[in-house]
Amino acid sequence: MPELPEVEVVRRGLADHVVGRTVAAAEVTGTRVARRHVPGPEDLVARLPGAVVESARRRGKYLWLVLRHDGGSREALVLHLGMSGQLLVEAADAPDERHLHARLHFRDGDPQLRFVDQRTFGGLHLDELTDDLVPQTIGHIAPDPLEPAYDRAATVRRIKARDSAVKRILLDQTVVSGIGNIYADEALWRARIHGERLGSALTRPAIGRLLDAATEVMTEALGQGGTSFDALYVNVNGASGYFDRSLAAYGQEGKPCPRCGTPIRRSTFMNRSSFFCPRCQPVPRSRRPSG
DNA sequence: CCACGTTCCTGGAAGC
DNA sequence: TGCTTCCAGGAACGTG
Structure with a gap:
């Protein structure tokens, strides 16, 4: 995508x-x-x-x-x-x-x-x-992390101010643009943050590390020509990207986490699939079923 | 302003 | 084999 x-x-x-x-x-x-x-x-x-x-x-x-x-x-x-x-x-x-x-x-x-x-x-x-x-x-779309107008500190403040799951905020193009479901999951995995934790519950440094992880993973993908899964995405000359070989979490259900070996889990969130390592990215207590 | 669910769409895959 | 259902998800939009 x-x-x-x-x-x-x-x-x-x-x-x-x-x-x-x-x-x-x-x-x-x-x-x-x-x-x-x-x-x-x-x-x-x-x-x-x-x-x-x-x-x-x-x-x-x-x-x-x-x-x-x-x-x-x-x-x-x-x-x-x-x-x-x-x-x-x-x-x-x-x-x-x-x-x-x-x-x-x-x-x-x-x-x-x-x-x-x-x-x-x-x-x-x-x-x-x-x-x-x-x-x-x-005009309502926020600058993306790869353009000069991107204001990292302001973006950290906006995420910290919101009582919403941090993955939902990452996907909100009016907060920071360019991130979709794939790179959101990859950034959360790199930053060791579960996407259902609230933005307001994260520390400012953790939010900064998450944004930097998103910037980093997208920069790496760009270096490899983008991600492709089903040949629907083709670049302007018709050549597919191949970054999908490098994904650590997205689409990796059941495969070992590249960091700790725990099987990657899949859950449904916002009517979308989310992939995460249950050990590196613990589910927030507030979202766990009680009892 | 904020949070968040619904809706649009097609076709390959999965299920029965 | 053939039909039905599920699923992928960006972002506008409506609701409370």
Whole structure:
């Protein structure tokens, strides 16, 4: 599932293959992929031709292309991969994918850019840019740990202030962005913290170590090209990541904890799977069944 | 503002 | 074999 490292790999692919090119035409099939584009898919398609792609940017799991129009105005084409979205850079004569939802043609010809998404949680929309070149509609998304705007101390304070399970807070993109279920579990394992402990019950240094663990695991994954499980995530050139070989906890139910050998356990939390080492990451007393 | 459950979606896997 | 059910989860949204 695309989390920060996977989305960054895609961003780099866009920077290499799309930035500097001029859109010739756009296609959007179906309405769902552009559901966040309020004026509708026809408007989206009509506004793209002639736009020059100036840069490919990212905050957390959100991607956007900065577009410059004739006359110098700028706007953002915001892209979100959801669970299963892929951006593919391909020749025009490559056969259409089964779940192809949108396509950009460029004035210089091949390759074209395709948005393919099986589970349709992803989408794209046009948006105004604020002064710092961040789209307006993602103003509520917090900086991610790999960007200069990330404020570690402020993030520690926000987590400490919340009476909520710390895994839920890690997954809250308005607190810190880019972390999904996989890297949340990996960060919690590295920091030896159970995800159901309350943010307010952790010490500030422990919260800091947890954030640093998240930063570290995502940086390592990025170095290896991202994580992939079922081939739904493919980078902009179609090559899968392989960080899944390095996961210590996520998806490792029954396998020995790499640190202490205790079998990794799986539990359901927030209607999601959580994987943890019961010895390194003891379940908080308040969450244990009484008696 | 905060906490947190529900909802959207598809198709492979698991269960019967 | 074939049908049904489960499961994966990002993030907007509604409720209290």
